[in-house]
Amino acid sequence: MRLLPPPLVLILLILMGALRLVWPGAVLLPAPLNWLGLLPVALGVLLLLQGSGLFRRIGTNIKTFNEPGVLVTDGPFRLTRNPMYLGFLLLLIGVAVLLGAATPFAGPVVFAAASQFIYIPFEEKALRAKFGEAYEAYARRVRRWI
Template sequence: MMRFLETRIPAPFVAIAIAVGMWCLPREQAMTDVAESLRLATIDLSMNLSAVVALAAFLTFWRARTTINPLQPERASVLVTHGIYRFTRNPMYLSLLLLLVAYASHLGSWVAFAGPTAYVAYITRFQILPEERVLAAKFGDEFAAYRRRVRRWI
């Protein structure tokens, strides 16, 4: 029914749209029960981890000399299973999720965490599942074994 959205909107645009939505959410559910130092540590850790994960993912794809374009997964020339891809099948999407977690923490409202949740749901349904179908068709048993070995997110 909604297949027309599959692999159509780049994940960074989805993350930006969700971040705007998070900013618009009411802030009545302030995180008053969380110490400011813990909230700031969460922001710092999430942002730094996001940068490390994204850089590792880009470098691994660059070294493998395969496409990084998620809108055209059929152009993948090799199944990347090493580097950061040994720990997560989707580190680039994970890095954006970590940024949204940092932003939700920055906003200081529990309601803002609906944003990262919506991001996971949207990206899984409209980006990851279609990519996995293509990779399964293209790389067969090799992708099936990789899927069994490595989790989708973390």
């Protein structure tokens, strides 16, 4: 069984909170500066809702390791090929900022690495196999992240 991104994010959020309590490291952003984390949290949630909502409206698969149904290129996918991964990453960065300490930033780093080296390459391979040149043309027009 492969770990999907939403459960990974939940696990990382829990670990980030635990790290803040048990081993916070240096305080990077004391209150009230840590409240700046609300901005990336809000942007991340917005990207997640837009991307998943578009997938739902179109009726295509949203699960990372299942076969893609439709090549989605509108909405937030016009700006980034991976708005939902970017949304999760922004959410994790925002929470790390809200927590204000150094060690919770391990969460966004772990998620970025999992996305960059596991999730996204798997999806790109499946998209190339299913949509061929249409996906290649899209990949040339739109960046992987931002």
